[in-house]
Amino acid sequence: MGDLLGLVAKRLGFGLLTLLVISVIIFFMVELLPGDIAQAVLGQGATEENLAALREQMGLNKPAVVRYFEWLGNALTGDFGTSIVTGERVSTIITERFINTLFLAAYAAVIAVPFAVTLGIVVALLRNTLFDRVVNVLTLTSISSPEFFLGYILILYLAVKTGMFPAISSLRPGMTFWELLDRTFLPALTLVLVVTAHMMRMTRAAIINLLASPYIEMARLKGAPPWKVIVRHALPNAWAPIINVIALNLAYLITGVVLVEVVFVYPGIGQALVDAVSKRDFPIVQSCCLIFAATFILLNLAADVAAILTNPRLRHPK
Amino acid sequence: MSDKKQVLLDIRNLRIEGYTGEEWVPIIKGVDLKLHRGEVMGLIGESGAGKSTIGAAAMGFARDGTRISEGSIEFDGMELTTASEAEKRALRGSRIAYVAQSAAASFNPAHKIIDQHTEAPLHYRIQKRLEAQEDAMDLYERLRLPNPKEIGFRYPHQVSGGQLQRAMTAMAMACRPDLIIFDEPTTALDVTTQIEVLAAIRDIVDQFNTAAIYITHDLAVVAQMADTIKVLLKGEEVEQAPTEEMLQSPREDYTKSLWAVRSYQRPQQSRPEGEKPVISVQHVDAAYTGGVKVLDDVSFDIYRGMTVAVVGESGSGKSTAARCITGLLPPSKGQVLSNGEPLPPNYLNRSKDQLRQVQMIYQMADTALNPKVRISEIIGRPAQFYSGLRGADLKHRVDELLDLIELDPSKFYNRYPPELSGGQKQRIGIARALAAEPSFIICDEVTSALDQLVAEGILKLLDRLQKELDLAYMFITHDLATVRAIADEVVVMQNGKVVEQGPKDEMFTPPHHPYTDLLLSSVPEMDPNWLTTLLEERGVENVGEAADV
Numbered sequence: 001m002g003d004l005l006g007l008v009a010k011r012l013g014f015g016l017l018t019l020l021v022i023s024v025i026i027f028f029m030v031e032l033l034p035g036d037i038a039q040a041v042l043g044q045g046a047t048e049e050n051l052a053a054l055r056e057q058m059g060l061n062k063p064a065v066v067r068y069f070e071w072l073g074n075a076l077t078g079d080f081g082t083s084i085v086t087g088e089r090v091s092t093i094i095t096e097r098f099i100n101t102l103f104l105a106a107y108a109a110v111i112a113v114p115f116a117v118t119l120g121i122v123v124a125l126l127r128n129t130l131f132d133r134v135v136n137v138l139t140l141t142s143i144s145s146p147e148f149f150l151g152y153i154l155i156l157y158l159a160v161k162t163g164m165f166p167a168i169s170s171l172r173p174g175m176t177f178w179e180l181l182d183r184t185f186l187p188a189l190t191l192v193l194v195v196t197a198h199m200m201r202m203t204r205a206a207i208i209n210l211l212a213s214p215y216i217e218m219a220r221l222k223g224a225p226p227w228k229v230i231v232r233h234a235l236p237n238a239w240a241p242i243i244n245v246i247a248l249n250l251a252y253l254i255t256g257v258v259l260v261e262v263v264f265v266y267p268g269i270g271q272a273l274v275d276a277v278s279k280r281d282f283p284i285v286q287s288c289c290l291i292f293a294a295t296f297i298l299l300n301l302a303a304d305v306a307a308i309l310t311n312p313r314l315r316h317p318k
Numbered sequence: 319m320s321d322k323k324q325v326l327l328d329i330r331n332l333r334i335e336g337y338t339g340e341e342w343v344p345i346i347k348g349v350d351l352k353l354h355r356g357e358v359m360g361l362i363g364e365s366g367a368g369k370s371t372i373g374a375a376a377m378g379f380a381r382d383g384t385r386i387s388e389g390s391i392e393f394d395g396m397e398l399t400t401a402s403e404a405e406k407r408a409l410r411g412s413r414i415a416y417v418a419q420s421a422a423a424s425f426n427p428a429h430k431i432i433d434q435h436t437e438a439p440l441h442y443r444i445q446k447r448l449e450a451q452e453d454a455m456d457l458y459e460r461l462r463l464p465n466p467k468e469i470g471f472r473y474p475h476q477v478s479g480g481q482l483q484r485a486m487t488a489m490a491m492a493c494r495p496d497l498i499i500f501d502e503p504t505t506a507l508d509v510t511t512q513i514e515v516l517a518a519i520r521d522i523v524d525q526f527n528t529a530a531i532y533i534t535h536d537l538a539v540v541a542q543m544a545d546t547i548k549v550l551l552k553g554e555e556v557e558q559a560p561t562e563e564m565l566q567s568p569r570e571d572y573t574k575s576l577w578a579v580r581s582y583q584r585p586q587q588s589r590p591e592g593e594k595p596v597i598s599v600q601h602v603d604a605a606y607t608g609g610v611k612v613l614d615d616v617s618f619d620i621y622r623g624m625t626v627a628v629v630g631e632s633g634s635g636k637s638t639a640a641r642c643i644t645g646l647l648p649p650s651k652g653q654v655l656s657n658g659e660p661l662p663p664n665y666l667n668r669s670k671d672q673l674r675q676v677q678m679i680y681q682m683a684d685t686a687l688n689p690k691v692r693i694s695e696i697i698g699r700p701a702q703f704y705s706g707l708r709g710a711d712l713k714h715r716v717d718e719l720l721d722l723i724e725l726d727p728s729k730f731y732n733r734y735p736p737e738l739s740g741g742q743k744q745r746i747g748i749a750r751a752l753a754a755e756p757s758f759i760i761c762d763e764v765t766s767a768l769d770q771l772v773a774e775g776i777l778k779l780l781d782r783l784q785k786e787l788d789l790a791y792m793f794i795t796h797d798l799a800t801v802r803a804i805a806d807e808v809v810v811m812q813n814g815k816v817v818e819q820g821p822k823d824e825m826f827t828p829p830h831h832p833y834t835d836l837l838l839s840s841v842p843e844m845d846p847n848w849l850t851t852l853l854e855e856r857g858v859e860n861v862g863e864a865a866d867v
Contacts (some may be wrong), residue, residue, distance in 0.1 A: 214423040223412060315476075
């Protein structure tokens, strides 16, 4: 177990290093955006003096490297600056948005992960049957349809035609948890449809991959029924690749939801990012990107640790 | 064996087909097999004889890609070929059990040994969990496993190969089946470990009067275990007889040829005078990164035109010594000389000529040859690299090498390794080593994955090449029969040290180092009483006594 802690610490260190590199990339990519930020903020009618004053105030005259370190230093203390457009603190704007995104991601994940893994086990059990093929075609269809298209289809059938769920997922303060679940059901369902196929197919593949192993034949020759062969003998050895794909999809649920949030007018971080980009609100853009990067790194780390925990050789050394 | 005993398993005219991807071809071509309660039948034959397929069929089981096309399999009055999947499943693990070749691969790495043991009894509701665990510990004790109360609670990777094989036998016994199929249960083990497992299996089968089918390619092993022996060749029965009779007077030519292989022996040579050794290993220590020392002050010399056999159990350091000579693992102390000149420890620092001198042939020809590369290129590549041959010269050289290993160039030049048999693949491995025109070849267990007849062919080929090309061989093996057949000198290794070395005739004549003695006496002999006698000599009490309490 001591080894495991060491490993986690090491990976965490590498993760922080990666994050640092990404912060450099993000900062200078935003720098490279064409046009003048001050001009964009003040509009076409601004005078030269006003522009110069704003540049001075925002520190735009200092060299980029100096501004990078100032930004990084502030970010480390939790200060991500203020929005250029509204003047609000970035952390205030983003925190609420990020919580909303996490909520939606968790909602989708709680449905999608157990569903995908169970479905993967079932199709592995019924491999090469009609059921297997139908599920394959359906999940392939859902993964290859753009999510805004899926979203609009769901709105058409589940909101407009039947009125079962609200078409728009805007939130207001004081909603109960159940209202929240009801209101965000369609975007969550859209996300479930998008991520299920990947996880389901990996579960199926990882299990079927093991079926030729001698210990699977042994289990069969001990008289274990087919479901037990899969669930008890194959699945525990198949977790590592499945967990990795789950982590990738969880990361996608947080960082890839822009389109879904826009379709359902859901106040998440993706929408904030799109707004900020169009308005050149670069402190918000930088912070969103950093959060996305950190999410990826943390989830991958979690996947590695979980994969190690499912390997008896590493859990119980000689 | 007598008629008054009840017939337990009756297989008549069994035909099994396998799917090649295009068509169904016969694997088992009409085999009959009759087994009585408490009888042990040995099934022997080379690979491809269909031994394992028949073993699985006795459980009503056809592996993926095979099907039982004809015949009947009657187990205790129940016809398995027409039984439903559920009916057959109900027999497996409870009335017919299976012990696989590699216990390390056949235990599920994700579960504790005892949980796998109790799976069948719990599934069939024969015992409650605690009872089943108690019973498992009892069986572990009868099979003489160390710490029988505790060993089951370990994971498979925490237990040695020989112990796992015994734990698997215990697992097969869990529901006290009427029949156990042993599928090469000791093939993957060292001779010294094999003895313990053989003794344990024999005793436990005896105690519970279990019938067994014992599948192996090793005649001496089957002689210890079986009441009756059935010889198979390419899916057909050659002959069947009680063990004693079969050993003393086999009727068929094929059986006689199997018996005869073990007598091949070439004359022993002595060291050439006034020459420096081709390879001299001097006081070499070696360790893997961060690990313990695996070689401890190892020294031996190999002279031109001679074969030095390096023997020992797995983990004794035989292969590590080879890695030091090739420069794959630089020694931490000592050095390796070639014709008196020190070789750079790391192969990266060796010149082309130094690299050319030392070549290797590997145990698994299957994995040592790239399946996607033509034979012409496998052999041509080192010829081109070391000798700079191109175009017509290169083609000529490859043809010459194929001729040397007795394969027709016009047939093999453009083929791929998967199209070849095991013996042919190993010949390609030899040609690839020869292509460099080496003076010294390391043969790492080159015959242990091959059938006896094929292995003998390889040994004879190596012997001929040695005479023609004046080669020196380092022959790594755990098989003392091979040593007896081809070695001039023998180096015995144990735990990374050389415990004894010298000319072969001296090594095979007493007095020996105690470890050499242990190795030599552990090699099964054709005498059916060999195991019994040996166990008595070693003073191991018969575990049967423990059972009679």
